[in-house]
Amino acid sequence: MNKPRPLYLDNASTTRCDPRVVEVMLPYLTEAYGNSGSRNHAFGWEAEEAVEKAREQSAALIGANAKEIIFTSGATESNNLAIKGAANMYAKKPEGQTGRGHIITALHEHKAVLDPCKRLQKEGFDVTYLQPPADGVITVDMVAKEIRPDTILVSIMWANNEIGTINEIPAIGKLCHDKEIIFHSDGTQWVGKMPTDVERDNIDLLSWSGHKMYGPKGVGALYVRRRKPRVRLEAIFDGGGQERGMRSGTLNISGIAGFGKACELCQHEMQAEGERLLKFRNRLETELAKAIEVTQVNGNASKRVPNITNISFGFVEGESLLMGIKDIACSSGSACTSASLEPSYVLKSLGVGDELAHSSLRLSMSRWTTDKEIDYTIASITKAVLHLRKMSPLYDLFKEGVDISKIQWQTH
Amino acid sequence: MAYSDKVIEHYQNPHNVGSFGSSKEVQARKDVGVGIVGAPECGDVMQLHIQVSDAGVIQDAKFKCFGCGSAIASSSLATEWIKGKTVDEALAIKNTEIVEELSLPPVKIHCSVLAEDSIRAAIEDWKKKNGHATAVDTHAVHAH
Numbered sequence: 404m405n406k407p408r409p410l411y412l413d414n415a416s417t418t419r420c421d422p423r424v425v426e427v428m429l430p431y432l433t434e435a436y437g438n439s440g441s442r443n444h445a446f447g448w449e450a451e452e453a454v455e456k457a458r459e460q461s462a463a464l465i466g467a468n469a470k471e472i473i474f475t476s477g478a479t480e481s482n483n484l485a486i487k488g489a490a491n492m493y494a495k496k497p498e499g500q501t502g503r504g505h506i507i508t509a510l511h512e513h514k515a516v517l518d519p520c521k522r523l524q525k526e527g528f529d530v531t532y533l534q535p536p537a538d539g540v541i542t543v544d545m546v547a548k549e550i551r552p553d554t555i556l557v558s559i560m561w562a563n564n565e566i567g568t569i570n571e572i573p574a575i576g577k578l579c580h581d582k583e584i585i586f587h588s589d590g591t592q593w594v595g596k597m598p599t600d601v602e603r604d605n606i607d608l609l610s611w612s613g614h615k616m617y618g619p620k621g622v623g624a625l626y627v628r629r630r631k632p633r634v635r636l637e638a639i640f641d642g643g644g645q646e647r648g649m650r651s652g653t654l655n656i657s658g659i660a661g662f663g664k665a666c667e668l669c670q671h672e673m674q675a676e677g678e679r680l681l682k683f684r685n686r687l688e689t690e691l692a693k694a695i696e697v698t699q700v701n702g703n704a705s706k707r708v709p710n711i712t713n714i715s716f717g718f719v720e721g722e723s724l725l726m727g728i729k730d731i732a733c734s735s736g737s738a739c740t741s742a743s744l745e746p747s748y749v750l751k752s753l754g755v756g757d758e759l760a761h762s763s764l765r766l767s768m769s770r771w772t773t774d775k776e777i778d779y780t781i782a783s784i785t786k787a788v789l790h791l792r793k794m795s796p797l798y799d800l801f802k803e804g805v806d807i808s809k810i811q812w813q814t815h
Numbered sequence: 816m817a818y819s820d821k822v823i824e825h826y827q828n829p830h831n832v833g834s835f836g837s838s839k840e841v842q843a844r845k846d847v848g849v850g851i852v853g854a855p856e857c858g859d860v861m862q863l864h865i866q867v868s869d870a871g872v873i874q875d876a877k878f879k880c881f882g883c884g885s886a887i888a889s890s891s892l893a894t895e896w897i898k899g900k901t902v903d904e905a906l907a908i909k910n911t912e913i914v915e916e917l918s919l920p921p922v923k924i925h926c927s928v929l930a931e932d933s934i935r936a937a938i939e940d941w942k943k944k945n946g947h948a949t950a951v952d953t954h955a956v957h958a959h
């Protein structure tokens with residue numbers, strides 16, 4: 404664990420837990436180790452107090468009431484509970500039948516939304532997967548076109564985890580409220596980074612996760628609206644009836660305490676942090692484009708969260724590019740393994756050509772990213788891309804004026 | 816994924832990067848065989864140019880590669896191995912030898928297959944240009 408670490412620009416994947424968060428968590432692992440369900444002694448009361456404080460902090464971050472927060476193990480669980488829980492609660496027909504109701508989501512959602520939807524399809528629900536446009540932004544019109552009389556649920560993420568694009572959430576929420584359809588949003592890449600108000604933004608169900616916002620891993624939350632409308636969910640975990648029966652199981656007290664603290668810190672710091680990160684993102688995008696020809700920033704130019712950029716460097720394969728910048732931890736849109744030569748399904752769904760998708764990097768910044776790190780990243784990526792282009796047969800063809808897409812490749 | 820030291824060495828200092836001219840120029844050269852295998856949408860393209868004497872000895876080889884580190888290393892190694900060999904000797908090189916030399920993990924075996932394919936394709940091209948019989952079955956096409 405003590406080797407020098409690479410520079411970290413993979414914060415959309417997970418973040419460092421803020422030391423101020425860790426400090427809040429520690430006592431609940433050592434002295435204050437009670438179960439918040441123990442109503443008859445001080446250990447239990449202490450734990451319950453910690454949970455309720457975190458519930459207030461979490462609710463405050465999104466403009467909700469503390470009673471509307473359900474603690475979970477992360478955004479995957481929150482999404483599953485929201486989507487399966489709402490579908491089963493509001494199903495038009497009982498289990499075992501078809502035509503149980505219609506759900507709308509989008510093709511570039513996270514797997515933690517897509518896979519619950521796929522399971523529901525097997526269980527008799529119809530699902531429409533919206534095809535995102537080239538800029539990745541799902542608009543209210545795209546959703547409106549697909550609404551049917553039997554639509555019971557719309558699930559559209561707030562910001563996309565690979566390209567950072569922001570969907571038209573408040574407007575989609577308004578549409579759903581007008582049509583009396585439950586609206587869920589996966590806010591994992593949004594909440595804590597951008598101002599959120601579930602009332603103003605018309606949200607019924609909102610998922611987010613601690614480890615994407617400088618909190619601990621394995622803890623997240625689901626906002627469940629209590630009035631106008633009162634949203635009910637069928638639980639997935641049955642047991643002790645914790646979290647208003649929606650999520651049984653002894654609560655992860657230290658994790659929840661840390662989650663609450665992380666929410667509080669984000670609430671106070673997001674504005675200044677967002678401005679700083681936006682400057683970094685702009686520097687990365689403009690300076691890399693200046694140094695390297697044929698680069699493309701994926702997703703809408705302006706409707707994006709400030710901490711994520713996804714850039715394709717033509718004629719250079721992503722995994723080899725990562726190898727050239729191995730002292731920078733980040734992600735590539737390419738997965739070159741024999742099992743999957745598939746480029747990122749998110750980029751593909753936007754219609755980014757396969758070879759540009761294979762050539763993409765996602766760089767995502769954090770609270771601790773510095774100007775010096777951005778300088779270093781720009782220099783390293785430039786060096787690696789130029790090194791690889793010297794070797795790239797595609798770059799030669801481009802230089803000769805050959806249109807690569809018109810060549811008959813011998814696929815192997 | 817952790818790469819072997821040999822893959823890293825080839826990546827950082829690839830051997831015989833280059834070409835014997837533009838695609839048009841090499842097409843016109845009888846002493847040069849060209850092999851291009853793979854496809855950009857699959858994430859790897861290998862281009863091998865070989866310069867062959869009348870006696871069928873590979874005198875020089877150059878490669879270009881769009882692909883992961885293992886693909887680059889496989890093609891770099893292939894150029895090293897075929898230089899100085901007769902075309903028949905070069906055709907005997909098996910992808911498994913490349914796998915072994917570079918310690919490629921199972922998910923990267925296709926990179927070595929691609930290198931073997933590029934050798935075969937380049938030799939076939941040279942043979943065609945020079946009126947030699949080409950073996951129909953030397954050109955392995957892998958479906959995936």
Ligand SMILES: Cc1ncc(COP(=O)(O)O)c(C=O)c1O
Nearest residue numbers: 477478479513515564589591612
């Ligand atoms: C948009 C989005 N949704 C859901 C998840 C899953 O979150 P968790 O790891 O907390 O289950 C992630 C993280 O990978 C994400 O980026």
